Amino acid sequence: xxxxxxxxxxxxxxxxxxxxxxxxxxxxxxxxxxxxxxxxxxxxxxxxxxxxxxxxxxxxxxxxxxxxxxxxxxxxxxxxxxxxxxxxxxxxxxxxxxxxxxxxxxxxxxxxxxxxxxxxxxxxxxxxxxxxxxxxxxxxxxxxxxxxxxxxxxxxxxxxxxxxxxxxxxxxxxxxxxxxxxxxxxxxxxxxxxxxxxxxxxxxxxxxxxxxxxxxxxxxxxxxxxxxxxxxxxxxxxxxxxxxxxxxxxxxxxxxxxxxxxxxxxxxxxxxxxxxxxxxxxxxxxxxxxxxxxxxxxxxxxxxxxxxxxxxxxxxxxxxxxxxxxxxxxxxxxxxxxxxxxxxxxxxxxxxxxxxxxxxxxxxxxxxxxxxxxxxxxxxxxxxxxxxxxxxxxxxxxxxxxxxxxxxxxxxxxxxxxxxxxxxxxxxxxxxxxxxxxxxxxxxxxxxxxxxxxxxxxxxxxxxxxxxxxxxxxxxxxxxxxxxxxxxxxxxxxxxxxxxxxxxxxxxxxxxxxxxxxxxxxxxxxxxxxxxxxxxxxxxxxxxxxxxxxxxxxxxxxxxxxxxxxxxxxxxxxxxxxxxxxxxxxxxxxxxxxxxxxxxxxxxxxxxxxxxxxxxxxxxxxxxxxxxxxxxxxxxxxxxxxxxxxxxxxxxxxxxxxxxxxxxxxxxxxxxxxxxxxxxxxxxxxxxxxxxxxxxxxxxxxxxxxxxxxxxxxxxxxxxxxxxxxxxxxxxxxxxxxxxxxxxxxxxxxxxxxxxxxxxxxxxxxxxxxxxxxxxxxxxxxxxxxx
DNA sequence: AGCTGTGGCAGGGAGG
DNA sequence: CCTCCCTGCCAC
Numbered sequence: 001x002x003x004x005x006x007x008x009x010x011x012x013x014x015x016x017x018x019x020x021x022x023x024x025x026x027x028x029x030x031x032x033x034x035x036x037x038x039x040x041x042x043x044x045x046x047x048x049x050x051x052x053x054x055x056x057x058x059x060x061x062x063x064x065x066x067x068x069x070x071x072x073x074x075x076x077x078x079x080x081x082x083x084x085x086x087x088x089x090x091x092x093x094x095x096x097x098x099x100x101x102x103x104x105x106x107x108x109x110x111x112x113x114x115x116x117x118x119x120x121x122x123x124x125x126x127x128x129x130x131x132x133x134x135x136x137x138x139x140x141x142x143x144x145x146x147x148x149x150x151x152x153x154x155x156x157x158x159x160x161x162x163x164x165x166x167x168x169x170x171x172x173x174x175x176x177x178x179x180x181x182x183x184x185x186x187x188x189x190x191x192x193x194x195x196x197x198x199x200x201x202x203x204x205x206x207x208x209x210x211x212x213x214x215x216x217x218x219x220x221x222x223x224x225x226x227x228x229x230x231x232x233x234x235x236x237x238x239x240x241x242x243x244x245x246x247x248x249x250x251x252x253x254x255x256x257x258x259x260x261x262x263x264x265x266x267x268x269x270x271x272x273x274x275x276x277x278x279x280x281x282x283x284x285x286x287x288x289x290x291x292x293x294x295x296x297x298x299x300x301x302x303x304x305x306x307x308x309x310x311x312x313x314x315x316x317x318x319x320x321x322x323x324x325x326x327x328x329x330x331x332x333x334x335x336x337x338x339x340x341x342x343x344x345x346x347x348x349x350x351x352x353x354x355x356x357x358x359x360x361x362x363x364x365x366x367x368x369x370x371x372x373x374x375x376x377x378x379x380x381x382x383x384x385x386x387x388x389x390x391x392x393x394x395x396x397x398x399x400x401x402x403x404x405x406x407x408x409x410x411x412x413x414x415x416x417x418x419x420x421x422x423x424x425x426x427x428x429x430x431x432x433x434x435x436x437x438x439x440x441x442x443x444x445x446x447x448x449x450x451x452x453x454x455x456x457x458x459x460x461x462x463x464x465x466x467x468x469x470x471x472x473x474x475x476x477x478x479x480x481x482x483x484x485x486x487x488x489x490x491x492x493x494x495x496x497x498x499x500x501x502x503x504x505x506x507x508x509x510x511x512x513x514x515x516x517x518x519x520x521x522x523x524x525x526x527x528x529x530x531x532x533x534x535x536x537x538x539x540x541x542x543x544x545x546x547x548x549x550x551x552x553x554x555x556x557x558x559x560x561x562x563x564x565x566x567x568x569x570x571x572x573x574x575x576x577x578x579x580x581x582x583x584x585x586x587x588x589x590x591x592x593x594x595x596x597x598x599x600x601x602x603x604x605x606x607x608x609x610x611x612x613x614x615x616x617x618x619x620x621x622x623x624x625x626x627x628x629x630x631x632x633x634x635x636x637x638x639x640x641x642x643x644x645x646x647x648x649x650x651x652x653x654x655x656x657x658x659x660x661x662x663x664x665x666x667x668x669x670x671x672x673x674x675x676x677x678x679x680x681x682x683x684x685x686x687x688x689x690x691x692x693x694x695x696x697x698x699x700x701x702x703x704x705x706x707x708x709x710x711x712x713x714x715x716x717x718x719x720x721x722x723x724x725x726x727x728x729x730x731x732x733x734x735x736x737x738x739x740x741x742x743x744x745x746x747x748x749x750x751x752x753x754x755x756x757x758x759x760x761x762x763x764x765x766x767x768x769x770x771x772x773x774x775x776x777x778x779x780x781x782x783x784x785x786x787x
Numbered sequence: 788a789g790c791t792g793t794g795g796c797a798g799g800g801a802g803g
Numbered sequence: 804c805c806t807c808c809c810t811g812c813c814a815c
Contacts, residue, residue, distance in 0.1 A: 123788050250789060263789085361789080368791045399793030400815065421815095487791030494791080502792080532794085532815045581795055581814045597813040598796050652811075670809060671800040709799070737798090 014378050014440065015354050015447055017133025021045070024136050025053070025145075025210050027358060028241070028267035029060075029124050039100055041128050044240055044268040046144075053208070055240070055268075060128045062103035064110075065091035065120050065386060075109050083383065087437050090388030091120065094380070120388075129356035130377035136352045136359060142470070143179070145349075147272075147341065148209035149334040151175045152221050153326060155316045161688030164227035171228060172319050174200050175330035178209060179338055185327050194232040197225065204238045209269065211359070212238075213341045215293040215333070216275040218261045219691065223247075226264075240268025252364055254279045258655065259693035263364065270360035274337055277344040277363070290695075293336055302339040304332040346473025347480065367484035368491050371444070375496055378440050387435035389495045397490050398503050400532030401510040404580045407744050408772030409619060410528055410538055411574035413585065416520075416553050417534035418512060418560075419567045422486040423449065425508045428563035433489060433498035441496065445485050452478035509533065512564055519559040521777065523552065528577050536575060536583070546571055574620050578741065586620045598741065605731070607634070607647040608738040615742060624754060624765035631739060631755050638731055641724040648731055649697040649716035654679060658690040674698055674713035682715065701725050705733040745770050 023046040030040040041060045044053055066072070067090045069082060079102040083094040097103040110119050129135070137145075153173035154162035162169050170193045177183035186199050204212070214221050226247065229236040236244050250263035259279070264271050278296045282288045289295045297303050308329040310318050318326045348363040355362060355370045356377050362370070379386055418424070423445060425431065432441040452475050459471035488494050490502035509532065516535055517527050524540030543552045553568040560566060576584040582596025592613070594600045599612055611634050618626040637643060652675040656664070662680075664670040675696040683690050699719060702712035707730060719726070739755040746754065750768040 121788055126788085248789085253790060258790085365789065366791060369789065371791090397793070402794055402814090417815095484791055489791095490793090491791050506793080534815080579796065595814070596796075597811085601797075601812055603797080603812060655811075668801090673799080673810080 012447060014443055017135050019132050019134040021134055022139050024134060026268045026270060027125055042241055061096040062100060062124045063094055063096045063122060063127060064106065065122065066093040066095055067091060069093050071110055071113060075106055085383055085385035087385035089385035089435060091386040126357055126373060130380050138353055142346060142349050145210045147179045147211040147213055148207060149177045149337040150212055150214045150217065150221055151330055151333040152224060153315060153330050155319050158316060160686040163687045164224045171196060173327060173330045175334045176203060177334040177338060183331060185331065187327060189323060193228060194234060197229055197232060197234045201236060201238055211270045211272055213272045213274060213337055215337050217271065217273045218263060222264045223262050239266050243267045250364065252276060253366060254283050270358060272341055272345060272360065272363050274340040274344065281344060293333060296340060297336040300343060302336055304335045307332050346470065347477030350474045351477045367480050368488050368494055370481060371484055371488050372495055374444055375440055379438065382438060384438055387495055389493060389497050397499060398506040401513050402531050402580050404529045404577060405777060406528045406772060406774045407577050409574055409576050409770055410772060413536055413572040413575045414539055414549050415534060415536050415570040416566050417569045419565045421509050421533035422505050423482050424564050425505050426485060429508060431501050431505050433496045433501055436496055448478050448482050452482060512560060515560050516556060516566060519556045523555065528575060529583060531581060576616055576619055584616045592617050592620060602651060605648045605650050605734060607643060608734055612738050619745060622770055624768050628754050628763050632757060634735060638735060639728060644721065645699060645716045645719035648726060649699045651695050651697045653695050654692055657692040672710045674710040677710045678713055678715050700727045700730045702727050703729065705729040747771060
């Protein structure tokens with residue numbers, strides 16, 4: 001599946017650097033060790049003809065940015081060289097060290113001083129790339145890379161989770177595959193665990209992959225293998241220079257969620273964790289059933305043919321009774337991992353061509369770090385000083401304008417949104433950080449926008465599906481970066497932040513969306529809901545059909561500032577408007593799209609979620625009898641325990657680690673919570689550690705509708721259908737809480753009848769009409785405010 | 788060393 | 804009971 005040729009602008013100095021080195025596979029800094037104390041970068045390149053690797057050692061220099069050279073007084077001058085940078089900013093000196101020991105000594109020297117906060121230690125690998133302008137994977141296609149997948153199966157004590165520190169737990173299968181159709185299984189039938197690990201090292205070195213991929217490979221497979229190698233005295237020497245991996249703590253954020261990782265750096269290779277890629281994908285889609293390999297593979301329809309499934313708790317007995325079955329299971333795991341990686345890695349791969357970071361790092365850092373890397377590289381090339389960033393901790397900034405003007409069922413509906421609102425504002429109103437002396441913020445934003453447009457146009461013109469999907473990966477990776485420019489302005493630790501500029505973008509955004517609302521109302525439309533850059537509204541009765549609706553939006557578009565474009569983004573038969581950011585839309589082909597945490601939250605018990613979704617469908621159809629029947633039937637099933645634990649267990653994500661949680665509880669900063677208490681209890685009993693970011697499914701037991709959940713909760717896996725012990729009163733209350741959401745759509749007495757059991761006279765839907773309530777617009781939304 | 792933001796809703800626990 | 808505060812989830 002060859003990919004299209006490189007971008008026409010790939011020679012752009014700011015975006016891509018200047019180094020013409022082709023086909024660079026990986027870089028790795030050589031740190032202290034083997035007695036040698038040199039500052040060397042080992043560069044791994046693809047050979048010209050035979051496809052083999054060329055390795056070269058390039059001298060480079062670890063360095064620090066300093067605000068004030070005086071901070072280094074007392075440090076031997078002959079151990080460093082200093083470059084003064086131009087400009088007025090904080091980091092005015094680039095201090096380059098000849099050896100690693102000098103670099104580390106200088107760090108210690110500075111840390112011993114009071115003003116240690118004034119310096120910043122740069123990522124040496126990244127800085128090398130910045131200095132040279134080298135860009136990884138230039139001119140390479142994704143399929144040129146040799147990607148290997150790895151998965152291990154561990155047999156542990158019955159009823160416990162694999163634990164690398166327990167001697168009796170052991171690896172019984174190591175499954176490997178690659179994107180060239182090769183696969184291999186190393187298993188414990190003829191080999192000891194130590195021999196298996198040695199075989200693994202040999203195989204990786206012989207196959208010599210550029211990339212090692214796995215699902216949850218950081219937190220599980222590599223961490224486990226590393227610990228077992230240490231136990232057996234095996235050196236896990238899988239680096240291209242024969243070195244063992246370097247591990248370090250890292251954190252990755254996915255919107256509001258944060259995951260701690262034991263990150264791994266293998267010399268000359270890149271580690272890709274598809275678990276993180278799946279989580280990143282879900283930030284935008286938010287409809288994945290789970291982040292595990294099997295759930296994700298099914299979601300993307302990538303399952304292996306005749307997929308073998310083995311439950312976690314059955315791995316041990318399956319290994320003893322049917323080893324072939326467990327081997328097939330592990331093989332299917334690596335096959336699915338390869339497919340997931342192929343599907344989800346595209347955007348990181350294309351960004352690596354542009355951003356001065358190795359591929360593995362691109363895949364595990366957020367967009368703000370990438371933008372900053374581009375800025376810093378360009379500033380260093382021009383020998384210009386860097387700003388220090390303005391901290392700004394705790395400052396509260398303005399956000400988007402949000403409001404709702406009707407509740408109930410309304411229609412027809414047009415959705416119009418301002419395309420790329422914040423990037424458009426920054427480009428059209430020349431918003432940039434006050435500290436950006438070289439004006440690169442605007443240059444980067446404009447060029448990325450042009451690149452994305454170009455990629456999108458070529459995607460639409462592409463005739464082959466493979467080309468189109470590659471171009472889609474490119475344009476979406478540019479989009480992520482483009483949208484992060486605004487976030488960069490308001491990010492407290494970014495070097496090029498500027499809170500006043502961020503505030504100006506948000507303020508202009510609010511004015512523009514108010515202008516849009518004013519124009520819609522002036523044209524006879526009725527605005528139902530507005531959120532940041534989009535408006536849902538009922539067009540005037542004279543506007544009928546899609547063509548007329550598009551024309552109506554075009555007219556609105558004439559009335560907003562030039563350079564800002566209002567797009568026609570959808571039409572709907574009806575809308576159920578509940579609360580701000582909470583609504584449902586009925587499409588013209590009968591589908592229901594439901595939005596908002598109070599309607600579709602994954603924190604809700606699945607039975608309640610299903611009840612709410614079905615009820616919304618009935619409300620949109622104005623089927624009051626159906627609503628009543630649904631309520632009665634759901635209640636009856638609940639009372640008869642006609643369900644499984646998946647229907648009523650609540651799933652929560654742990655956002656803190658165990659120590660942090662316990663510290664917060666002790667300090668009364670937070671209350672006890674069932675999910676954490678259960679995870680901690682599980683750790684005591686089975687040894688499965690509490691991990692930040694993991695999901696816990698539990699249900700409520702005990703009696704009485706109002707019980708303290710953390711004292712009356714059990715893990716979902718402990719529920720026994722033969723002896724159902726869920727708290728029926730509690731779940732009845734939960735059902736009624738779900739039903740109460742719909743009170744606003746009825747008169748009070750009608751609501752009470754619809755969502756209750758039949759009385760002596762039975763239930764009739766007649767006369768129980770849905771209620772729609774419009775509220776007055778704010779006066780100031782109609783005003784046209786110049787921006 | 789590695790880290791994008793604000794606005795808004797629901798639910799649970801603690802304490803009056 | 805109620806309110807306040809915190810966390811988690813979601814829209815954009």
